[in-house]
Amino acid sequence: MEKIVLPEIENFHILDVFVENGGFTAAKKAFSQSTDDIIDQVKKSGLRGRGGAAFSAGLKWSFMPKTTDKPKYLCINGDESEPGSFKDRQIFEYNPHQLIEGILITCYAIGAKTAYIYIRGEYHKWIKLMQKALDDAYAAGYVGEAMKEKFGTEFFCNIYIHKGAGAYICGEESSLMNSVEGKRGYPRVKPPFPAQNGLWGCPTTINNVETITNIPPIINKGWEWFSKIGEPKHPGTILFGVSGHVNKPGVYELPSGTLLTDIIYNYAGGVPGNKRILCVIPGGSSMPPLRGDQLEGVKMDAESLRAAGSAIGTGGIMVMDEDTDLVKVLARLSHFYHHESCGQCTPCREGTGWLEKILKRILAGNGSVSDVDLLITVANQIEGNTICALGEAAAWPVRFMVTRFRDYFEARVSKEVNLQVANKVHSMRETARPLAEVKN
Numbered sequence: 001m002e003k004i005v006l007p008e009i010e011n012f013h014i015l016d017v018f019v020e021n022g023g024f025t026a027a028k029k030a031f032s033q034s035t036d037d038i039i040d041q042v043k044k045s046g047l048r049g050r051g052g053a054a055f056s057a058g059l060k061w062s063f064m065p066k067t068t069d070k071p072k073y074l075c076i077n078g079d080e081s082e083p084g085s086f087k088d089r090q091i092f093e094y095n096p097h098q099l100i101e102g103i104l105i106t107c108y109a110i111g112a113k114t115a116y117i118y119i120r121g122e123y124h125k126w127i128k129l130m131q132k133a134l135d136d137a138y139a140a141g142y143v144g145e146a147m148k149e150k151f152g153t154e155f156f157c158n159i160y161i162h163k164g165a166g167a168y169i170c171g172e173e174s175s176l177m178n179s180v181e182g183k184r185g186y187p188r189v190k191p192p193f194p195a196q197n198g199l200w201g202c203p204t205t206i207n208n209v210e211t212i213t214n215i216p217p218i219i220n221k222g223w224e225w226f227s228k229i230g231e232p233k234h235p236g237t238i239l240f241g242v243s244g245h246v247n248k249p250g251v252y253e254l255p256s257g258t259l260l261t262d263i264i265y266n267y268a269g270g271v272p273g274n275k276r277i278l279c280v281i282p283g284g285s286s287m288p289p290l291r292g293d294q295l296e297g298v299k300m301d302a303e304s305l306r307a308a309g310s311a312i313g314t315g316g317i318m319v320m321d322e323d324t325d326l327v328k329v330l331a332r333l334s335h336f337y338h339h340e341s342c343g344q345c346t347p348c349r350e351g352t353g354w355l356e357k358i359l360k361r362i363l364a365g366n367g368s369v370s371d372v373d374l375l376i377t378v379a380n381q382i383e384g385n386t387i388c389a390l391g392e393a394a395a396w397p398v399r400f401m402v403t404r405f406r407d408y409f410e411a412r413v414s415k416e417v418n419l420q421v422a423n424k425v426h427s428m429r430e431t432a433r434p435l436a437e438v439k440n
């Protein structure tokens with residue numbers, strides 16, 4: 001199978017090797033076409049975002065205003081802080097120039113002169129590698145004003161790397177923009193959407209690293225070619241990051257629609273000790289978990305996973321064998337989302353804390369039967385009631401894991417607890433006035 005995002009070419013990360021293998025020819029081709037043509041090709045290719053929501057990349061670009069006197073911006077999202085997601089860093093390490101070329105084409109298509117690559121703060125190694133690649137591309141005239149001469153075009157753009165400081169919430173697009181502006185990483189209320197009101201109030205497009213790395217091959221080989229790879233409604237290859245209880249954890253680039261069981265057993269080498277699979281989270285830790293007996297026939301693309309009761313997310317496949325303590329897993333995840341909540345919305349700020357507290361109570365053996373439903377109630381109260389989707393990210397794993405493994409959770413909370421009423425509520429306390437008098 002042909003690899004689009006991580007081609008198997010030795011030293012492809014080195015600029016000369018990239019150029020020898022057709023690097024920057026897609027950009028040259030793109031600059032000779034109209035911007036509408038480029039957007040149209042990306043739309044027709046069917047490319048969908050690889051950052052979580054699987055939204056059409058071409059459609060998103062088309063939201064950028066054509067006539068505006070404001071500068072336009074492109075943000076590349078390499079925050080990659082979701083537990084179970086570790087695929088964008090492969091691009092920083094093994095194919096940085098294709099990402100740079102994709103950025104040049106995207107900036108041209110949307111009319112941006114400036115792009116920021118936002119990289120998670122803990123990715124020290126990958127920030128350095130990406131900076132080195134960018135410096136080399138600048139020195140060779142592929143980026144910045146020098147590209148006018150290199151490509152024989154009037155268009156040019158600049159690219160900057162922006163380091164995050166270790167906050168998961170800065171992967172959320174509006175929070176990322178606040179962070180680039182030097183503000184606290186708080187998500188913004190939408191609408192207005194970034195295409196209208198993004199960085200510094202100007203039109204902005206935000207795309208994931210993997211999404212944009214797909215652009216040069218689409219321009220070079222044509223949208224028809226891309227649209228025929230994998231599942232028609234979510235075409236192309238996807239970088240699947242497989243972790244947990246598998247013999248060969250790693251990142252596998254495979255056509256969309258590859259069977260989940262194929263990825264786990266054939267590519268990732270199966271489960272150590274041939275143990276049974278208890279649970280799989282197929283798209284990074286915020287996506288709904290599937291039971292081991294729900295995996296047969298599940299294809300890894302947005303539509304198939306939705307039909308199976310989960311979501312593609314970032315394609316991070318987390319495998320848990322039969323000996324896994326699911327309460328411990330969920331308590332750990334809930335700790336993460338509680339810790340990463342920015343605190344702006346009450347349901348998320350308070351609800352994530354309660355989820356963690358209840359799960360830790362169950363883990364310590366002090367859970368009561370009512371805790372199982374309480375977890376679902378709290379999760380339901382977060383979902384749909386927050387500014388950004390971190391609320392859902394925290395609620396989904398809890399709601400779906402508890403619902404799908406209800407027996408498991410009930411077995412862990414065998415005690416029926418009757419809480420002592422320490423104080424009667426205020427309205428029932430005796431007062432100087434007899435109750436009969438109050439009623440009248």
Ligand SMILES: Cc1cc2nc3c(=O)[nH]c(=O)nc-3n(C[C@H](O)[C@H](O)[C@H](O)COP(=O)(O)O)c2cc1C
Pocket residue numbers: 048049050051052053054055077078079080081082168169170171172173174206207208209211212388389390393
């Ligand atoms: C809490 C939270 C964290 C996110 N983290 C990331 C991230 O690390 N990388 C990413 O590409 N998208 C992340 N997203 C999704 C972005 O908001 C945005 O949808 C995405 O970058 C768009 O790119 P795409 O259309 O190419 O997928 C996150 C969303 C939320 C709610």
Ligand code: SF4
Pocket residue numbers: 169186187340341342343344345346348349386387388389390391
């Ligand atoms: S949902 Fe959570 S993370 Fe998102 S804005 Fe509200 S409090 Fe912040």
